[in-house]
Amino acid sequence: MLMYPTWVLREMKRICEVADVLFIADEIMTGWGRTGTLFASEQANITPDIVCYSKGITGGALPLAVTLCRADIFEAHYSSDRTRTFFHSSSYTANPVACAAAKANLELWKDPETRCRMMSVAAMQENAIEPFRADARFENVRRTGTVTALDLKASDAGYLAGIGPKLQSFFKDRNLLLRPLGNTIYVMPPYCVMAADIDEIYAGIRDAADAFGGFCGSAA
Incomplete structure (x- = not known):
């Protein structure tokens, strides 16, 4: 769950243009408001040559993916x-039920209230994660749009950290649908999430740090 500033994306696009290489934006996770705008590319003020959308395209109701490209790339094939x-x-391909769900979701994004709701979730996320920035048990506490992430300090930090499965099991027992990436805990709530839900999620994260204090610490 890496996060980087918009200038990095702009520089990547510039390098691709100089090298005459196609710039592909994978907006499968970052699209549909997750980073604070409808698509992350908007924040960098760039237009990808090829872009991939999925997940949020149907509001998460049904699986669907789409790849869009410049007209000249399309015409080449x-x-x-x-x-x-x-x-x-x-x-x-073009499953009619999934496409109908996507069409309905696109109509929702035309409503200004949908974007207002997205901004509300981002604000709730910021308020909830702010106290963790002063918690010594965590590091690299971060947020982009409606996505938050924080690293529970562990001696074997990383994607395959041993604490990962323990955290996942802990959250499951608390009826929290969280899937840590090793010792990194990230929160991507649906836009229908309520403040009480957010409070429950972060209370669970604090309790997990209490429960697994023995696994934490600096590497030897």
Whole structure:
């Protein structure tokens, strides 16, 4: 769960342009308001050559993914010549039920109230995570839009940290749907989340730090 400033994205796009390399933006997780704007690329004021959307495209109701590209890239593959065809179809391509869910979700994003709700969730997330910045048991406490993440200090920190499965089991027993990435705990609540839900989530995170204090500490 790495977070970086918008200038990094802009510089990546500049490097790709100089090198005549296609710039692909993976907005599967960051799209649909997660970073504070509809898409993360907006914050860097860039237009990707190719972009990938999924997850939030249906509001999380059904699985669906879409890849968009510049017109010239599309035209390069639009041909009856099989040597130029971009073979991308699969068994569930253009599933009508999933597409209907996506259409309904797109209509919701046209409503200003949807973006207001997104900003409200971001504010709740900031208020909830702020106390953890002064908690010595955690480090790299961060937030971008509606996404927060913090690292529980552990002797074997990293994606495969031994504390990861223990944390996941702990949260499951608390009826909290959280999936730590090793010793990194991240929170991506649905936009229908309420303040009481947020309080319960972060209370669980504090309790997890209390429960697993023996696993924490600096590496030897």
